[in-house]
Amino acid sequence: MSQDLENRESAAPISDRKKADEPIGAPRPDRRDSVPAIIRRRRPFGRRKVCRFCVDPTLRIDFREPMLLKYFVTERGKIIPRRISGNCAKHQRELARSIKRARVLGLMPFTIIDG
Helix, strand or coil: CHHHHHHHHHHCCHHHHHHHHCCCCCCCCCCHHHCCHHHHCCCCCCCCCCCHHHHCCCCCCCCCCHHHHHHHECCCCCECCHHHHCCCHHHHHHHHHHHHHHHHHCCCCCCCCCC
16 A cells, blocks of 8 residues: 555656645745846836826815816726825825815716716
8 A cells, every 4th residue: 555655656747746845935946036136126017106296396286176186087986096196195185185075066076977
């Protein structure tokens, strides 16, 4: 019986035997270590997003300007999150507050229903 078990282990593919011998969490040379460090640090989606309100201090967030606010709202009427718009936390809060005020005053729609 033990001889059959030994034959099964030796008949297993080399890749399976290699994985069993390695301790869990051991670094594998065929993975991340082979990639140069400069490539690993690169942002996967292009350049870094910056807050347009921080860059241009003359640009003001105001609930009375729905043309400016519409760029931060989806076609369904949802407020675009800050990770997508690139706004800083301070300006994203101010932007959300202005969008909500514009909705209450009727300058912007709450939702847009596809018909």
